Amino acid sequence: MNAEIVALIKSKDSERRKQGIMQAGRSKDPAYIPLLAKLVQIEPDLALRAFEEKTIAYLEHCAQVAQQATSRVAVQAAGAQQGQTGHNSTLKPLPKKQIVQPITPKSSTGQAKAGATKNTQPRQRGQRTAPDLNLTKIMREKEERKAYRKRQNKLALIGFTIVLLIAAFFIVFPRFVRSRSVLSGRMQLADRLNLEGHAPSFLLGGTYRDEMSNYMSYTVFEPYGPTPPGGWPVVVAVHGWGQDAFDIAAAHYSWTQEDGVLLVVPQFVNERVLSNDHEPAINHMNVMLETIEKYYDINVNAYVIYGFSWGASLTYDYTSRYPLMFGGAVCANMYYTTLPPTVSEVKYALFAGEDEDIISEVVRQVAGAMERRGTPLWYWEITNNRGHEIASIQVAKTRELMRLLRAEAT
Known part of the structure; x- marks a missing residue:
């Protein structure tokens, strides 16, 4: 070692x-x-x-x-040494390996069976010979295991779907109800808009209300953040007959907050105003817009108005009279047919539900006439399986139109 x-x-x-x-x-x-x-x-x-x-x-x-x-x-x-001396060696040779012969099966008479010498090699442990294999049984067992796994996977998928639906019901739906409740509460408890001075350069997402007269009031939903270059983009959303400002605000509040857009929602409360004579409503709209533009830094190139039903007709009439006020107008389910001037620069989007025969036909006629006259018709659609309602496509296209105007303004 x-x-x-x-x-x-x-x-x-x-x-x-x-x-x-x-x-x-x-x-x-x-x-x-x-x-x-x-x-x-x-x-x-x-x-x-x-x-x-x-x-x-x-x-x-x-x-x-x-x-x-x-x-x-x-x-x-x-x-x-033995080869040299010729004497026998005392060493014994190694024994030869003994070959074990397989046992030959015998019959009852003690005689070896004929042909028993064939396939007499001893079978290795764990090895199957041909007579032991049952391919049909093996394939059947394999198919049964496969079918069992498929059943288990299907049951797991069904269980997961049920859990997902339960989670959606107990989490998403309460949040939706709570958000609408919060929005309604914010509108009811909104502070009065302080028109003295000027809006701060950094908005905190506040909600303000201004009572103009017995006919009309309006609510302003501020986004959160600093004033963007060029000023705040604005969406004015006008409700229809039988609605109030909350219905329109609930449709547009979420995306305007996400995109940093000032949302202004007027509330008309007198039947004199809610008529085919839009003159009183237009006069109040002018005062409202003038007040908003004085208090906030407004991006005049990113100005969109959305109207539903009677509000869509008012939107259409207002932009026809003042074609340079708004850059985009979304008219949903309107019934007014007067065409705007050909010099209008407003990008129009027209909507109607397929289930409304009269209103959908009016929208088709107005869209065709605007295209023939060269009026800027940005988008129009007759929504399938829809009636007199605020559809999601209307809100989505309003958001898309606002983004287009903001991009063009930069």
Whole structure:
């Protein structure tokens, strides 16, 4: 044995012991086996103990190989000596391997069955012979397992869908109801708009209300953030007959807050105003818009008005009289037919529900006449399976039109 290797093996440092064990294994010297065996009994490191046991096994294997080689050399030397002297060697030859013959099955009379010598090789453990295989049964079991997995996956999918629907009902729907309740409360508790001075450069998302007369009031929903370059974009949303400002505000509040748009919602409360004679309503609208423009920094190039039903007719009439006031006008389910002037620069979007025979026909006629005259008709649609209602396509196109005007203004 090498003294340095022994010192490494006896070292208290695990890394040095590991180096000594590795060098002992490389030496293939079985003399290290007793020392390693003692080390295994006191080794605290489990990984190093396993390494020591493997090294001992390897050295034992090396010793056996060396012993067999020594015996083989001795036998060869003895045979060579016998050939030279002519005397018999005292070494006995190695016994021949015994060949185990397979047991031949016999009949009841004790005679071997005919053909029993065929396929007499002993069967290995775990090996099937041809008569044991039942392919039909195996395929049936495979199909049953496959069908079982499909059933389990389908049940899991159904369960997941049910959980998702329950979560949507108990999470999304209450949030929707709560958001509408919060919006309604904000409108009822809105502060009076302070028209003295000027709006701050950084808006905090407040809600303000101004009572103009017995005919009309309006609510302003401010976005949150600093005044953008060029001023605030504005959407004016006008309700229809039988509605109030809350119905229109609920449709447009979310996206105007996300896009940083000032939302102005007028409320008409007198039947004299809600008539085909739009003169009183237009006069009040002019005062409202003039007030808004004085108090806020307004981007006049990003100005959109949305109207529904009677509000759409008022929107159409107002933009016809003042074709330079708004950059875009969305008229949903209107029944007014007077055409705007050909010099109008307003981008119009017209909508109607398919289930409204009269109004949808009016919108078709107005859209065709505007296209023939060259009036800027930006978009129009008769929405399938829709009646007299605020459809999501109307809100989406209002948002898209506002983004288009803002992009053109930059």
